Amino acid sequence: MDAMISRPRYDRLSLGLGRTHLLIIQGSELPLGCLASSVTLDDFDEIWKVVSCSSVLPEPGSAEKQFRSANHLTIALCHRLSSETMGLRVYVVGEESFVWDINAQCRRFGLGNDEIHVFAPYHGARRVRCAHCRAYTTNCQNTIVTCDGCGATLLVRDHFSRFWNAYQGFQIDSEEPGVVPESVAFRS
Amino acid sequence: MIFQSELDLKVARIDVLNETLKRFHLVSAGGEFLPPAPPGSHLTFLLNPRDGEVIKNSYSVVSPTLIRDHYEIVVRKAADSRGGSKFFHEDVKEGNLLKAKAPRSNFSVHSLARKSILIAGGIGITPIISLLDEIKRRRCKVELHVICGQSDRLALEALLADEALAGPNFYEGRNNCSIGKILAGQPLGTHLYICGPFNLMRHVQEVAHELGYPSSNVHIESFGATIGNAFNVKVEGLNKEISVGESESLLETLEREGIEAPFSCRGGACGQCVVRVVEGEVDHRDFFLSDEQRAAGNCMTPCVSRASGRALTIAIK
Numbered sequence: 001m002d003a004m005i006s007r008p009r010y011d012r013l014s015l016g017l018g019r020t021h022l023l024i025i026q027g028s029e030l031p032l033g034c035l036a037s038s039v040t041l042d043d044f045d046e047i048w049k050v051v052s053c054s055s056v057l058p059e060p061g062s063a064e065k066q067f068r069s070a071n072h073l074t075i076a077l078c079h080r081l082s083s084e085t086m087g088l089r090v091y092v093v094g095e096e097s098f099v100w101d102i103n104a105q106c107r108r109f110g111l112g113n114d115e116i117h118v119f120a121p122y123h124g125a126r127r128v129r130c131a132h133c134r135a136y137t138t139n140c141q142n143t144i145v146t147c148d149g150c151g152a153t154l155l156v157r158d159h160f161s162r163f164w165n166a167y168q169g170f171q172i173d174s175e176e177p178g179v180v181p182e183s184v185a186f187r188s
Numbered sequence: 189m190i191f192q193s194e195l196d197l198k199v200a201r202i203d204v205l206n207e208t209l210k211r212f213h214l215v216s217a218g219g220e221f222l223p224p225a226p227p228g229s230h231l232t233f234l235l236n237p238r239d240g241e242v243i244k245n246s247y248s249v250v251s252p253t254l255i256r257d258h259y260e261i262v263v264r265k266a267a268d269s270r271g272g273s274k275f276f277h278e279d280v281k282e283g284n285l286l287k288a289k290a291p292r293s294n295f296s297v298h299s300l301a302r303k304s305i306l307i308a309g310g311i312g313i314t315p316i317i318s319l320l321d322e323i324k325r326r327r328c329k330v331e332l333h334v335i336c337g338q339s340d341r342l343a344l345e346a347l348l349a350d351e352a353l354a355g356p357n358f359y360e361g362r363n364n365c366s367i368g369k370i371l372a373g374q375p376l377g378t379h380l381y382i383c384g385p386f387n388l389m390r391h392v393q394e395v396a397h398e399l400g401y402p403s404s405n406v407h408i409e410s411f412g413a414t415i416g417n418a419f420n421v422k423v424e425g426l427n428k429e430i431s432v433g434e435s436e437s438l439l440e441t442l443e444r445e446g447i448e449a450p451f452s453c454r455g456g457a458c459g460q461c462v463v464r465v466v467e468g469e470v471d472h473r474d475f476f477l478s479d480e481q482r483a484a485g486n487c488m489t490p491c492v493s494r495a496s497g498r499a500l501t502i503a504i505k
Contacts, residue, residue, distance in 0.1 A: 019400035086374050087400025110302040110377020114402035 006159040008096070010119045012036045015043055018115070019087025022046045024077070024102055026070065026094025031121045034093045044091070048073055050098075070098060074105060081109035089115055096120040097127040097138065100165040124186050128156050129166035136166055144172060144183040155181070195222065195231075199284045200258060205343040208265045209311070210277060211250075213258050217285055221256040225249040227322035228295030228315050228409065230453065231261065231288040235275050244443070245272035246411050246454050248314035248383075249291055250347070252321045259291070262347065264311040294458035295381070295409040297322045302377030303329040305370065307392055309384020310336045313344050315409040316383055332356040335365050335388065362388065367395045383409040389475060408475040410455030410492070416471065419495035423447060424466050424503040438490035442504075449490065449504055456492035463490055468500035 014036035015021060023030075023044040028051045030041065041047065047064045056068045067073035081088075090106050092099040099118035106116045125139045128147075135149020143156050147169065154169030161168060173179050196217035203211040216222050225231075230246045251260040265277040280286070295315050297304065304323050308316045313334055323330050336344055338360050348356055359365035371380070371392075380401065382392050389408055396406050418434050421441070432441045439461055442449045452460035456474030465488050472482045474489040481487060488502070 016402075017397065017400065081376060084376050086371070086376060086378050086405075088376065089400070107300075110300070110375065112300065112377075112402060112404055114404050115376075 008100075008118075008120070008160055008162075010121075013039060013091050013093070013117050013119050015039055016089050016114065016117065018089035020045045021089050021091065022048065024073065024090065024092045024094075025049045026092075026098045027051070028066075030093060034119050034121055048077070050094070070101070074102070077102065078105055078109070081106065081111075084109070089117070092116070092118045094120065095122060095125070096160075097165065100162065103162075104165055126156060126186060127166040128154060128169040129161070129164045130154060131168055131170040137169070140167075140169075140186075142183045142185050143181075145169060153180075193290050194234075195288050195290055197259070197286045197288055199280055199282050199286065202280070202282055205262070205346065206340065208277075209262060209340070209343050210265075211260055211262045211347075212276070212280070213260055214286070214288075215258045222259060223290050224253055224256060225251070225259060225291035225318070226293040227253055227297055227319050229291035229293035229318065230315070230409075230411070231259065231291050232452075232454065233272075234287045234289070235272060238271075241271075242443075243271045243275070244440075244451075244454060248318060248409070248411075250314050250317045253318070262311065262314050292452055294453050294460075295319070295383075295407060297326065297328075297381075298379045298405075298407070300377065301328055301379040301405075303375055303379070304331075305374065305378060305380050306330065306332045307367070307370070307380065307382045307384070307388075308332070308334045308336075309388040310340060310344075312382075312384030312388075312409075313347060314383070316381060317347060319381055331370070333359065333365065333370055335359045335362060335384065337361070367392050368399075371395055371399050371401070379405045379407065381407045381409075386410070386473065393475065403478070408457050409453070410457040410475055411453065416494045417498075419497070420499045421495070422467075422499070422501040424464075424501060432494070437492060438494065438500075438502075442490065447504070451491060454491045456489050459489065461489055461491050462487050463505065464503040466501040466503055469496040470494070470500070471496045 012035055021044045028049055049066050050070050050073050051066045054068055056066045059065055092102045099120050103116050103118050125141055128137045128140045128145055130147040130149055132152055133150035135147055137145055137148040145154050147154050153172045155172045157168045159168050197214040198217045199212055200215045201213040205211055230248045232244055232246045235243045247261040247263060249259050250262055263273050263276040266273045297319055306316045334344060334356055341358055380396055382389050393406060419432050420429055421432060422429050430441055430445050432438050439449060439451055450460050452458045457476060459476040465486050470488045471494045473492040476489055
């Protein structure tokens with residue numbers, strides 16, 4: 001692997017100054033150790049959860065909402081952000097690809113760095129973007145993966161792109177044809 | 189002439205806008221093109237109102253960025269002028285030469301702003317004017333709110349006449365303008381740009397803070413002069429104690445004493461002049477430092493902030 005390391009660093013979530021605090025959780029429970037010691041769930045005005053369950057029904061007006069999937073939540077979030085006003089703070093907890101997907105949607109509606117806070121407690125598996133065909137390969141566990149789009153064997157660089165919301169993967173022996181480094185498992 | 193840090197400018201024309209406002213058209217003394225003045229930029233003039241005394245005053249460039257054959261500035265004659273605006277109004281004539289530092293901007297338009305709210309108090313309209321051109325070019329939504337005295341309204345309306353802006357909102361006096369109403373309910377991605385008297389800027393900043401605007405969305409331009417109690421300052425490493433008078437800033441005193449200190453806006457907005465405070469309490473009057481930095485009390489902006497007590501010890505970076 002190359003020496004350049006450019007991975008996101010996550011700090012435990014603490015409450016910034018804001019009018020409304022919305023916590024988004026991927027899962028039905030908040031994993032331990034996501035919040036700063038001074039923060040509790042009661043400090044959030046609303047909590048939205050992705051519970052990955054088809055029997056979930058919308059609960060209008062409730063401070064805690066459950067969504068059947070990440071897509072379901074994203075659609076509701078975009079609808080909400082389109083009419084939201086200044087003062088909202090969004091906090092996101094989940095897998096790395098999830099939190100940065102939500103981050104990207106928030107930015108699309110004008111939220112800035114001080115208004116979105118993300119925390120990915122587990123980020124062992126990576127989403128990889130092929131530099132050649134631009135396809136995404138998800139749940140990659142090792143430094144060498146096969147591209148889901150073009151079948152190329154990719155070396156996953158230790159560089160996370162916030163723009164593409166993925167790690168960069170490029171042809172394994174592009175620097176020296178035939179030279180293939182050892183595959184190494186990512187650490188969380 | 190693009191890379192020149194100091195400019196020799198000739199006053200080509202002076203327009204009298206009203207009893208206290210004059211517009212100066214400045215061209216290069218040598219006839220060359222001038223460096224581009226980016227949106228929100230200011231010129232810092234090195235003025236010699238009296239022999240041997242140099243006053244550094246900053247004024248916003250109100251002419252569009254892309255115009256390079258001249259700059260325009262508007263100067264208000266301050267009732268309590270310490271020399272700068274009085275000098276411009278009473279002594280500067282067409283054809284005179286002036287020295288200024290090349291234009292710099294600490295008040296630029298945020299590239300990701302989805303809506304811009306511009307709030308000007310009186311002559312604070314000048315840096316706002318230079319932003320309008322850029323905001324229109326970006327096709328960003330914009331609201332302009334101008335708070336001024338009755339006597340200035342016509343002149344300020346005339347300054348905005350070229351800006352083809354739908355509905356600038358004029359308020360005659362602070363009491364007729366509710367900052368809370370302006371700022372509440374604005375869409376995500378709204379950025380505020382403020383220039384005007386200290387109390388107005390501080391009020392807008394506080395209301396924005398209460399409504400949940402992040403500080404990175406609040407942009408302030410300040411050229412405020414500072415007056416207050418006299419105090420003494422020790423500069424660490426120089427073994428020297430200097431006295432700051434009631435009507436001068438700490439930065440001006442350092443310059444008078446030949447102590448080199450960095451600066452840009454001279455109004456407490458840009459943070460270029462920040463120095464370390466070794467001992468003593470500070471009366472912070474800037475718009476740059478965060479609440480945490482002020483509470484820590486180990487740095488200050490000498491262009492506007494002063495000692496709370498009678499003495500300070502500082503260290504210049």
